[in-house]
Amino acid sequence: MAFLSYLINGMGLGSVYAIIALGYTMVYGIAKMLNFAHGDVIMIGAYTAFYCLTMFKLSTFTSIIISVVVCTILGIIIEKFAYKPLRKASSLSVLITAIGISYFLQNLAQILFGTDPKVFPELMRNSTFSLFKGQLTLSYKTLLTIIACILIMIFLTIFVNKTKTGKAMRACSQDKEAAQLMGINVDNTISITFAIGSGLAAIAAVLLCITYSTFTPTLGSMPGIKAFTAAVFGGIGSIPGAFVGGLLLGIIETLTKAYLSTQLSDAIVFMVLIIVLLIKPSGLLGKRIHEKV
Amino acid sequence: MEKMFKKIFDKKHISRTVSYLIVIVGYIIIQLMMNTVGIKNLFKSLLVPTCCYIVAALSLNLVVGVSGELSLGHSGFMSVGAFAGILVSGLLEPYLAMGWLRLLIAMLVGGVIAGIVGLLISIPVLKLQGDYLAIVTLAFCQIIKSLLNNIYLGVDNNGLHFSFVQNKVVLSNGGRMLLSGPMGATATTRLATFTAGFLLILFALLIIYNLTYSRFGRTIMAARDNRIAAESVGIHIRNTKMLAFVISAILAGMSGALFGLNYSTLQPAKFDFNLSILILVYVVLGGLGNMTGTIFATIILYVLPELLRGLQDYRMLIYSMILILIMLVTNNQSLKEKVEALILKIKTRFLKKGSVAND
Numbered sequence: 001m002a003f004l005s006y007l008i009n010g011m012g013l014g015s016v017y018a019i020i021a022l023g024y025t026m027v028y029g030i031a032k033m034l035n036f037a038h039g040d041v042i043m044i045g046a047y048t049a050f051y052c053l054t055m056f057k058l059s060t061f062t063s064i065i066i067s068v069v070v071c072t073i074l075g076i077i078i079e080k081f082a083y084k085p086l087r088k089a090s091s092l093s094v095l096i097t098a099i100g101i102s103y104f105l106q107n108l109a110q111i112l113f114g115t116d117p118k119v120f121p122e123l124m125r126n127s128t129f130s131l132f133k134g135q136l137t138l139s140y141k142t143l144l145t146i147i148a149c150i151l152i153m154i155f156l157t158i159f160v161n162k163t164k165t166g167k168a169m170r171a172c173s174q175d176k177e178a179a180q181l182m183g184i185n186v187d188n189t190i191s192i193t194f195a196i197g198s199g200l201a202a203i204a205a206v207l208l209c210i211t212y213s214t215f216t217p218t219l220g221s222m223p224g225i226k227a228f229t230a231a232v233f234g235g236i237g238s239i240p241g242a243f244v245g246g247l248l249l250g251i252i253e254t255l256t257k258a259y260l261s262t263q264l265s266d267a268i269v270f271m272v273l274i275i276v277l278l279i280k281p282s283g284l285l286g287k288r289i290h291e292k293v
Numbered sequence: 294m295e296k297m298f299k300k301i302f303d304k305k306h307i308s309r310t311v312s313y314l315i316v317i318v319g320y321i322i323i324q325l326m327m328n329t330v331g332i333k334n335l336f337k338s339l340l341v342p343t344c345c346y347i348v349a350a351l352s353l354n355l356v357v358g359v360s361g362e363l364s365l366g367h368s369g370f371m372s373v374g375a376f377a378g379i380l381v382s383g384l385l386e387p388y389l390a391m392g393w394l395r396l397l398i399a400m401l402v403g404g405v406i407a408g409i410v411g412l413l414i415s416i417p418v419l420k421l422q423g424d425y426l427a428i429v430t431l432a433f434c435q436i437i438k439s440l441l442n443n444i445y446l447g448v449d450n451n452g453l454h455f456s457f458v459q460n461k462v463v464l465s466n467g468g469r470m471l472l473s474g475p476m477g478a479t480a481t482t483r484l485a486t487f488t489a490g491f492l493l494i495l496f497a498l499l500i501i502y503n504l505t506y507s508r509f510g511r512t513i514m515a516a517r518d519n520r521i522a523a524e525s526v527g528i529h530i531r532n533t534k535m536l537a538f539v540i541s542a543i544l545a546g547m548s549g550a551l552f553g554l555n556y557s558t559l560q561p562a563k564f565d566f567n568l569s570i571l572i573l574v575y576v577v578l579g580g581l582g583n584m585t586g587t588i589f590a591t592i593i594l595y596v597l598p599e600l601l602r603g604l605q606d607y608r609m610l611i612y613s614m615i616l617i618l619i620m621l622v623t624n625n626q627s628l629k630e631k632v633e634a635l636i637l638k639i640k641t642r643f644l645k646k647g648s649v650a651n652d
Binding site for chain 1: 578626
């Protein structure tokens with residue numbers, strides 16, 4: 001039973017990673033860039049939700065919506081001013097710019113909100129429920145996180161596979177020039193991808209804050225790296241890959257913390273990533289692209 | 294003699310001569326300033342770290358610029374070198390009084406151990422390509438940090454005492470803790486000097502330039518520019534890349550050892566992902582494969598935040614804005630064309646004058 005409860009808690013953590021990883025993987029799939037500023041968009045989302053809840057005393061639902069809107073707009077602004085002029089630049093220049101944005105957002109948050117840790121208001125009373133005659137205790141938080149992740153996953157899969165915009169996104173990720181010739185507005189499609197990724201970051205932010213309750217301006221960096229790892233784990237560029245990678249990473253992390261060692265959990269998680277990449281060099285669900293001479 | 298002279302000022306080698314000159318002249322100027330007018334303590338404390346970052350950036354440029362593989366875990370090698378160096382210097386302290394010799398041995402051991410780690414890491418890393426390779430280097434950097442965070446090592450009359458994950462080291466009287474988990478090294482004798490840093494930069498330049506201008510340099514650049522073509526003419530891609538990776542790790546380890554011996558306390562958390570990124574920024578802004586540029590970029594970007602210290606909280610904000618602006622300006626196509634047109638204009642004007650004079 002203990003194992004089952006660790007497994008479900010791991011799925012809860014993994015769901016948060018999966019939602020963040022979706023942001024990384026969608027942007028990578030279409031713009032072929034590692035968006036290192038994604039973790040800091042999460043942080044901005046957390047602060048927005050926090051101030052909506054505490055200062056303006058808005059309801060939970062409105063706060064989350066406002067946070068999503070703020071992050072979406074932020075994502076579009078970042079894309080427009082920093083990444084768009086670099087479309088034709090080398091990938092390293094784009095990487096450094098993303099790092100610059102990440103520093104910028106972190107330091108801006110330190111100036112605006114201070115470096116002291118903030119305590120996120122308790123959105124759901126730490127209510128738990130028991131199954132199997134009290135042998136298995138689960139919290140609603142964990143369930144909510146898992147359900148949110150699954151809903152987002154279903155929504156995104158339908159969006160990418162069934163809508164016209166989704167089709168445009170898939171076309172751009174395969175061949176930008178050919179997509180342009182078919183009358184797809186590539187710039188707009190990339191902007192939409194950034195907008196969706198950043199909106200998801202806001203949801204991930206609220207879920208992270210519900211789980212950990214305290215946060216600082218560096219909130220986004222470690223989950224950011226972990227989620228990035230999860231995206232690569234599942235095969236970067238692939239949406240189901242991000243979901244699988246995130247869940248697995250969360251489960252591995254929770255189980256190693258429970259059974260092996262708390263201090264070494266990071267080392268073990270990254271070790272597993274390396275082993276997976278050695279066996280499948282393009283991630284679990286990534287497509288292997290063969291080089292043509 | 295004439296041949297040597299020609300070789301030094303040959304067009305092909307001029308950039309190499311320039312970087313040596315810059316480093317030597319810079320060292321002499323700073324030494325003179327220290328001995329005559331004196332420099333602020335703040336800048337004095339920046340000298341050794343700047344040298345370490347320059348060497349780290351130069352060695353990373355060997356991987357990213359010359360060999361063309363993105364590495365996000367360079368601070369891991371610095372970390373290995375730093376703690377190996379601190380250990381060696383700490384162990385030798387009762388037996389070897391000469392500080393400079395201890396520093397030299399520490400740097401050599403730090404370099405060798407970082408090189409061995411680099412060799413072990415390069416085997417799985419170089420099986421991958423592109424962004425997957427980058428993420429695995431990042432993963433190794435995190436693993437190294439995580440492992441070093443859990444090593445407890447002490448020394449007393451009975452020899453070394455080691456424990457992992459939990460601190461179970463019990464030392465007899467007069468024993469010293471060399472590494473204590475997340476606290477890192479706590480009582481290091483500071484041995485690092487500016488001269489050592491200067492010599493290390495010269496050593497790194499010597500190795501890197503001799504490598505890149507040799508047969509090895511040409512094979513590795515061929516492998517970078519066109520993997521398939523290089524393979525088809527018989528270049529063993531993995532071996533060449535591995536050599537570059539290991540040499541880069543050795544140099545990074547040496548710079549790490551110098552860095553570690555510059556502080557009396559050092560935590561493993563200092564060498565995190567952010568440090569790797571910081572060094573990568575120096576390399577990219579300095580120019581891929583451009584060693585002189587790397588030296589300048591490191592000096593400017595490392596000293597800049599310290600110069601902005603007066604602005605307190607805003608300094609990193611301004612730093613990040615400068616970073617973004619540099620990237621936007623250097624990649625701006627229309628601006629580039631304008632600058633190129635301007636250079637062409639100046640060139641043609643000068644050439645015309647020259648031709649008139651010749652007539």
